[in-house]
Amino acid sequence: MQATVNGSASLPERVIYLDNAATTPCIPEALAVMVEALSGPCGNPSSHYSIGYEAKAVLDAARAQVAAALNAQPGEIFFTGGGSEADNWAIKGAAFTRSRQGKRHLITSAFEHHAVLHSMRSLERMGFEVTYLPVSPEGFVRVEDVAAAIRPDTALISIMMANNEIGTIQPIREIAALAREHGIWMHTDAVQAVGSIPVDVKELGVDMLSLSGHKFGGPKGVGALYCRKGIWPQNLIDGGGQESRRRGGTENVAGIAGMGKALELAVKDLEHRMTHEQQLRDYVIDRVLKSIPDARLNGARAPRLPGNVNLSFPGLEGETILLDLDMHGICASTGSACNSDSLDPSHVLLSIGVPEEIGHGSMRFSFGPQNTMEEAEYLCSVLEEIIPRRRAMSCMWLQSENKARSFSLKGEN
Numbered sequence: 001m002q003a004t005v006n007g008s009a010s011l012p013e014r015v016i017y018l019d020n021a022a023t024t025p026c027i028p029e030a031l032a033v034m035v036e037a038l039s040g041p042c043g044n045p046s047s048h049y050s051i052g053y054e055a056k057a058v059l060d061a062a063r064a065q066v067a068a069a070l071n072a073q074p075g076e077i078f079f080t081g082g083g084s085e086a087d088n089w090a091i092k093g094a095a096f097t098r099s100r101q102g103k104r105h106l107i108t109s110a111f112e113h114h115a116v117l118h119s120m121r122s123l124e125r126m127g128f129e130v131t132y133l134p135v136s137p138e139g140f141v142r143v144e145d146v147a148a149a150i151r152p153d154t155a156l157i158s159i160m161m162a163n164n165e166i167g168t169i170q171p172i173r174e175i176a177a178l179a180r181e182h183g184i185w186m187h188t189d190a191v192q193a194v195g196s197i198p199v200d201v202k203e204l205g206v207d208m209l210s211l212s213g214h215k216f217g218g219p220k221g222v223g224a225l226y227c228r229k230g231i232w233p234q235n236l237i238d239g240g241g242q243e244s245r246r247r248g249g250t251e252n253v254a255g256i257a258g259m260g261k262a263l264e265l266a267v268k269d270l271e272h273r274m275t276h277e278q279q280l281r282d283y284v285i286d287r288v289l290k291s292i293p294d295a296r297l298n299g300a301r302a303p304r305l306p307g308n309v310n311l312s313f314p315g316l317e318g319e320t321i322l323l324d325l326d327m328h329g330i331c332a333s334t335g336s337a338c339n340s341d342s343l344d345p346s347h348v349l350l351s352i353g354v355p356e357e358i359g360h361g362s363m364r365f366s367f368g369p370q371n372t373m374e375e376a377e378y379l380c381s382v383l384e385e386i387i388p389r390r391r392a393m394s395c396m397w398l399q400s401e402n403k404a405r406s407f408s409l410k411g412e413n
């Protein structure tokens with residue numbers, strides 16, 4: 001990587017990875033159990049001979065690890081091919097099961113992950129009705145809005161535990177209590193929350209919860225759906241009798257083992273990780289809001305994921321900032337990773353009322369346990385150098401400055 005050395009920002013020796021909300025580096029302990037699972041005798045966990053039983057034992061151990069991390073029973077954990085599959089299964093499966101009792105209405109929010117939003121759209125095309133709740137300017141779904149949306153035919157409420165772009169943590173316990181009162185199933189997409197903040201399914205009172213291995217130091221392409229005992233979303237992947245006949249297909253034994261290990265370690269170290277990530281987050285927010293004129297924070301400061309920073313720099317395009325940061329060895333994201341291929345402003349930022357032109361100049365920095373205060377300081381010094389330089393070249397910014405100036409001149413006359 002080649003970068004110009006100027007100002008206080010010095011040349012990085014390696015990549016500074018500040019995009020842990022998109023994915024996390026696989027931790028060595030997870031990698032070790034995966035290598036072991038892949039290089040052993042490799043039996044099929046459904047086979048009835050000793051090497052099959054060995055593979056089954058690997059699955060059982062990982063199921064126990066995931067269940068313990070969530071305060072669930074092992075029999076309530078079903079492995080999937082990732083967070084998106086778990087979301088699809090919970091939402092479509094619940095809709096199909098409950099439509100047999102005439103319940104064909106679902107409630108969600110406008111700023112969910114696309115795995116949830118597009119599952120809902122898909123159900124709408126099949127004739128289901130969906131209410132998309134608005135989000136407050138601070139980034140929260142309001143419990144009273146959920147209450148007002150409930151109908152006699154409501155099958156499911158699905159609200160994410162923590163937003164993947166702005167990190168705001170939602171009042172899941174209150175919403176789940178409301179759902180239970182009305183006999184409605186409650187699902188939460190906790191993909192950003194699990195491994196980052198405490199997640200206890202009993203305390204939350206949810207019926208279903210999605211998680212994904214690669215968001216907490218495990219491998220990609222493996223996740224799980226927690227389904228409370230007695231809750232049966234219709235199968236999404238039909239096939240053999242795997243996962244108690246509820247998710248067909250030979251399990252990704254090595255991936256599941258890696259995910260179980262990563263989650264066990266993340267939860268064991270959770271308090272320390274949270275304190276560390278919070279320090280980096282608060283340092284960057286405080287410093288940038290002070291040192292860069294007109295920078296603004298998207299989403300409330302609390303309750304917020306410990307590692308999430310989402311900032312807007314009016315007058316600039318996020319893509320420009322992203323390229324400049326890459327030149328300095330820093331990996332970050334404009335809004336959401338899933339939106340990086342499109343130039344549409346993020347649906348999350350639009351949902352909290354960020355004007356389109358300001359949404360375009362937004363960046364997400366997400367810290368993980370491996371990041372250091374040195375990296376946070378380096379990020380700030382790079383931003384302090386590139387933002388004013390790019391603004392000096394930006395027509396958008398200069399125009400808005402001129403407008404402000406001529407307006408104040410007129411005001412003086």
Ligand SMILES: *Cc1c(COP(=O)(O)O)cnc(C)c1O
Nearest residue numbers: 082083084113115164191192212
């Ligand atoms: C990453 C993410 C997903 C998708 O998980 P995959 O394992 O990548 O399919 C779903 N929801 C949220 C909130 C996420 O951050």
